[in-house]
Amino acid sequence: MSHYLNHAATSLPRAPHAITAMIDAMALGSPDRGADANAAAVIAEARRVVADRVGGGTTCFTAGATAALNLAIAGALTLSERKRVAHDPLLHNASLRPLLAHRATLQPLPHDRHGRIDTAALARDFPDCDLLVITHISNVTGSEQPLDAIAELARARGVPLIVDASQSAGLREAIPGDFVAFSAHKAFAGPPGVGALVVRAHAPEIPPMLHGGTGGESAATEMPRELPLRFEAGTPNLPGIAAFAAAASAPKRRPVARAAIDDLCARLQRAGASVVGAPDAAIVSFTITGLEPRDVARIMSSSFGVELRAGLHCAPLAHRALGTFPSGTARVSWNTETDRAALDAVVAAVGALVGSRPGGRDG
Amino acid sequence: MALPTRHLRDCLGGDRIIEVTLPRALAAADIEALSSDHALTFLRDLPKPFFRADLRGGYSMSGIVSERTIQVTVRLARRGEAEVLAQDAARRLLGA
Numbered sequence: 440m441s442h443y444l445n446h447a448a449t450s451l452p453r454a455p456h457a458i459t460a461m462i463d464a465m466a467l468g469s470p471d472r473g474a475d476a477n478a479a480a481v482i483a484e485a486r487r488v489v490a491d492r493v494g495g496g497t498t499c500f501t502a503g504a505t506a507a508l509n510l511a512i513a514g515a516l517t518l519s520e521r522k523r524v525a526h527d528p529l530l531h532n533a534s535l536r537p538l539l540a541h542r543a544t545l546q547p548l549p550h551d552r553h554g555r556i557d558t559a560a561l562a563r564d565f566p567d568c569d570l571l572v573i574t575h576i577s578n579v580t581g582s583e584q585p586l587d588a589i590a591e592l593a594r595a596r597g598v599p600l601i602v603d604a605s606q607s608a609g610l611r612e613a614i615p616g617d618f619v620a621f622s623a624h625k626a627f628a629g630p631p632g633v634g635a636l637v638v639r640a641h642a643p644e645i646p647p648m649l650h651g652g653t654g655g656e657s658a659a660t661e662m663p664r665e666l667p668l669r670f671e672a673g674t675p676n677l678p679g680i681a682a683f684a685a686a687a688s689a690p691k692r693r694p695v696a697r698a699a700i701d702d703l704c705a706r707l708q709r710a711g712a713s714v715v716g717a718p719d720a721a722i723v724s725f726t727i728t729g730l731e732p733r734d735v736a737r738i739m740s741s742s743f744g745v746e747l748r749a750g751l752h753c754a755p756l757a758h759r760a761l762g763t764f765p766s767g768t769a770r771v772s773w774n775t776e777t778d779r780a781a782l783d784a785v786v787a788a789v790g791a792l793v794g795s796r797p798g799g800r801d802g
Numbered sequence: 803m804a805l806p807t808r809h810l811r812d813c814l815g816g817d818r819i820i821e822v823t824l825p826r827a828l829a830a831a832d833i834e835a836l837s838s839d840h841a842l843t844f845l846r847d848l849p850k851p852f853f854r855a856d857l858r859g860g861y862s863m864s865g866i867v868s869e870r871t872i873q874v875t876v877r878l879a880r881r882g883e884a885e886v887l888a889q890d891a892a893r894r895l896l897g898a
Contacts, residue, residue, distance in 0.1 A: 556851070729843075730812075730843075731854070733851065734854055734864060737852070737866070737873075738845070738848060738850075738852050738863070738866075741850045741852070741866050742848045742849040742850045742852070743868075774892070791848065792845075794847075795845045795847045795848050796843075796845065797843060
C-alpha cells in the first residue's frame with residue numbers, strides 16, 4: 440500500500456465534482472463574451488466563487504500560480520524605475536525567477552531563523568522599496584508569514600503587495616494583498632494548469648502580460664483597461680475554469696490542526712530526524728544526518744511505500760536561508776483527509792532508516 | 803554496448819541525474835564487490851537494501867537491491883559528461 444504525502448505539490452485524489460465539471464464544460468460552446476450564454480455564466484460564476492475563497496476581488500484566470508505571479512510581478516515592476524523589491528526569505532522560483540528576469544533589486548525582509556518575517560523590525564525600519572512580494576505559506580517549511588501585519592504596513596506606506604498564496608488559498612480566508620496568486624491543484628484539489636490572480640480594488644493598475652483578442656472592443660489597438668479582460672487575452676480555458684470553480688465551491692476543507700502538525704514534528708524528531716523550520720501548515724521538511732534527502736525519499740518509497748518529495752522544492756533561497764542548500768530536505772505534506780496510518784508510516788520509516796544508517800542511531 | 807539511460811528531473815541544485823537500466827537485477831554481492839576506494843553507504847537492513855557510492859570525480863551512483871535500475875548523479879561541473887559517466891558507473895557496479 441502506498442501513502443501519498445506530496446499534497447504541497449499536487450493534492451490527490453482530485454475533487455470528483457471537479458472532474459465532472461470539467462467533462463460537462465467540454466460540451467459547452469465558446470465562452471467568448473456571450474457566444475454561449477451557458478459558458479459565459481460558468482465563467483462568471485467561477486470568478487465569484489474563486490475570489491470569495493480568498494476574501495474577494497476580481498478573479499483573472501491564468502494558467503496557474505506561476506503565470507499569475509509572472510503577470511503581477513512583471514506588471515508591478517513597470518510602476519517604478521528603481522525596481523526595488525522587498526521579499527520574504529522563503530520565495531519560490533515562481534516569484535524569484537520573474538523578479539530576477541525583470542532585473543529587480545532584491546532585499547530580504549528581516550526574519551527569524553525559520554524565515555518568518557519580524558514585523559516589529561519591519562515596522563521600525565520599513566525598507567525603501569517599490570514592491571513587496573510575500574510567500575504566504577512556505578512550500579518548504581510550512582511556516583506562515585504574518586500577512587495581515589505585513590499588508591497593513593505596506594498599505595500605510597503605499598507599497599503594492601503581491602502574495603504567493605499557492606499553499607494557503609483554500610485553507611486560509613481573507614488573504615490580504617493587492618494581488619493574490621494561486622493555483623487550482625493544491626488545497627482545492629482541482630485541475631492542474633489553471634490558476635488565478637485575484638486583484639483587489641485598491642491595487643495599482645498594471646499592464647497586461649499577454650495581448651490579443653478579448654471578444655470585444657476589437658477595433659481598439661490596445662488591451663481594454665477593465666479587469667478581468669485586461670489580463671485575459673485569448674480564449675479562456677473553460678473546462679479548467681469550470682473544474683476550478685467546482686473544486687473551490689466544495690465544502691471547505693479544514694486546515695490540519697496545529698496540534699497534529701506539532702505532533703508529527705515531535706514524532707519525527709524522536710525518531711531521529713531534524714525538522715527544518717517551524718511549520719504552521721501541514722508541510723514538514725526534515726533531514727536525516729548522514730543521508731541525502733533524495734535518498735531518504737527513494738528509500739521511503741521503495742522500502743516503506745511512502746511517497747514524499749525531496750530536494751530544493753523549487754525554492755533555493757529558502758534553503759540558503761535555512762542552511763539546507765544544496766541538498767535540500769525531504770518533505771511530508773498532507774491534508775485532513777490523509778489517513779493517520781500514512782503519518783505513522785513516515786515516522787516508523789524514519790526510525791527504521793535512522794537505525795539502519797552506518798553507526799545506527801548514533802550515526 | 804551502451805546500457806539504456808534516461809534523464810530524470812529532480813528538484814536539485816543543478817546536478818544531472820541519469821537512470822541506467824542494467825542487464826539484470828542488482829544483487830547485494832554487486833555492491834559488496836565495489837572497490838574500497840568508493841565512499842560506500844549500504845543500508846542492507848532495510849526491507850529493500852539501498853546503496854550509494856560516491857565515486858571520485860564528482861559523480862555518484864545509487865540503487866536498490868533487486869531492482870534493475872540505478873541512478874547516477876553527476877555534479878554540475880561535469881554535466882556535459884553525464885552520459886559517459888553513467889555508463890562508467892554501471893560498468894564498475896557490474897564488474898564489467
